[in-house]
Amino acid sequence: MSDLSGEVLAEVAAWLPPNDEPDRPQIQVATVDEDGRPDLRTVLLSEWDERGFVFHTDARSRKADQLAARPGVAVLVLWPGFTRQLVVRGRAEPLDADRIAGGYAKRSPYLRQLAWLNDDELAQAGQEQRRARWAAAAGHDFSAPPESWTGYLVRPERLTFWRSDAEGPSHRVEYREEPGGGWSTHHLPG
Template sequence: MDFTTRTDPLPLFDEWLNEAVESEPNDPNAMAVATVDEAGMPNVRMVLLKGHDERGFVFYTNFEGKKGGEVLASRKAGLLFHWKSRRRQIRIRGPVEIVSDAEADAYYNSRHPQSRLGAWASDQSRPLANRQTLVDKLAETEAKYGTENIPRPPHWSGFRVMPETIEFWQDGDHRLHDRVVFTREEDGWSLPERLYP
């Protein structure tokens, strides 16, 4: 793939994501989010990309869970998209900001009522005695709020990863892969730097 004419990685990200939508069997917007805990140990898990633009890449979560707590503590994260059907991946690293209340409300209100209730019922990342406990808590939450106009919990919102680097990887024959990285500079993006595979 010829990356030499690219001056902005974001349109290329859009192209690759749109192509993945055509070929991935499930969740082409799935991405791994990497964080570190207070001891410096890494944690990684899959989430769904729920928005992106020139400001960054957005996902939503419970801020009281491990993921939320680790992002809040460091204000940094790494993302990885891997599209097996396309033999491609994109790595993104950068600082993190919290989305606006308006953004979080808009996305929260677009979710299925059961998902909105689940945001209240789940004590994310904390021990759960058994599945029935969660089912019962969900029922209690539904009895309290109903299924209309469910407010967004104060501990539930979104993070925007503001990319400092975006690396594109395309599988190549005999492991001679194609890798380029864009780095954000004060006045825009650097020209892509090719890396050894």
């Protein structure tokens, strides 16, 4: 797969916040289940670079199982007010241990605690029990990720940038990875 470069990399850089910005965008990640049907959920975009887009999750999750069986994935970044959207289609690759730990270290204290406590037992508990378990764990050390913490790099094959226009038609520009490497540009109807 080709790394992002040139015009497409410049477009990504103009649209997404830098990786050192603590407020991370929410993304929707679409996978395919064992019956070939789509599945969708919202996670945080941990970071991005010329290789692709990174998100982290629980290795015990349905999305992790689906990605292990079928690594094809689509990612949507939607801006407030439906003014812009970026759709990325590609393949998800598991991250190495260093990138998994690095993504965990950048999480807020709330999300680190959630990574440790969010299991089947907590999910089945009533609201009062969940809150009590949460409060009881508040003083624990959550500086290292749990074994169930993992992450993925989505290597793009196609990126579609859509921008609304209150005074005229919306505009879509799509970049497609070419078989011999590099990216082709396509202007599409809004």
